[in-house]
Amino acid sequence: MVDYALTSGWFWPLVDILCTGVIVCRLFSMMRASTAIRILIVLPLLMAGSLLARLFGLVSISWLLNGFFGSLILLMVVVFQHDIRRALLSLGRPRPEAREEAGEHLEGESGEILDQLALAAVSLSERRNGALIVIEREMSLAQFMEVGTDVDAKVTSEIISSIFLPYSPIHDGAVIIQKGKLTKAGCFLPLTQNPDVAKELGTRHRAAIGLSEVADALVIVVSEETGAISVVSSGRITSNLDELQLKKLLRRSVESRWLQ
């Protein structure tokens, strides 16, 4: 039976297809699901189109598609540079659940910073003051800090709350926390271009999602309209968090080395 399987013409191609499928699935699962699904539908169709064009001697289509496949890798790197960068950064990093299972809980100064952030978010939420708080993780956020205002202060709920008071001159942008310090305020973040984002989400939420698509930062958003607290990471949004849930989520998602 084993001999037959090994010598039959279909065994090794089947192994080849299965292995490629698993690799492709692993690679594409690091990207945004909707993007990955779109690529995985379009590429096989283009391959089938190229084969049919060659089979039936459609010279122009065949030339176009051959040119496309020739530069496919370069095209994918250019078009999906943010997804690829995020995917590569996530390689080897334990998942939040794994960190939680491993029992990594932030205590001491790092834990205090996260508690202050949670406290600020809850206080802003109660007063219906919109807020955008960014925590830098592995990737530098320097490119988004050029237009911000230098703050360089210890992270306390009072400072954050006062920055987002409606009459504060820097309440419109985002505050950025780097290495456990509040370094910038009034920063402008890139808006997401993802068409799948819910229509009811406003500019603040779109900015949070946009940043998390191009960087590995964690963003806390407080809605001005509803007061709802959300956390955005890797293009995914977790909404309607209470204080306890927010603290738990922050402890799961932020490592102490990013706060020191």
Added chain:
Amino acid sequence: MTGWGKLGEKTLLRLLSMLFAAMLWLFVTLHGEGEAEIPLVIRPVNVPSGLSARVEQLSHATVRISGARILLMRQRMLGAVACLDLSGGAAGRIEFSSPEKYVRLEEGLRARYVSPGRISIFLESTN
């Protein structure tokens, strides 16, 4: 997104990955080199006036061709023709050795050999 939604998305991603892998395999395999033997039609051309051409073993001729498998499939659909130029010939038997060089193929394909290796054409007077 709900748990079911995520599960459906993951399943769809797995299915599409396998479909992509199968398509990629087919794409690469069909663009890879292969060989095929297809029937060959012998077509005498430029027959001198007053003469007619008769080809021996017309139904048995085949040609072995090599190139990208997708082109082999196309050539199999189109068939292969060897055009033998008889201009300047006189009545009698004309023999073509290495007939593979007269086989017209799609660009990217090569004729390796023709069976039979020699093709005889009889030029007969029509008067």
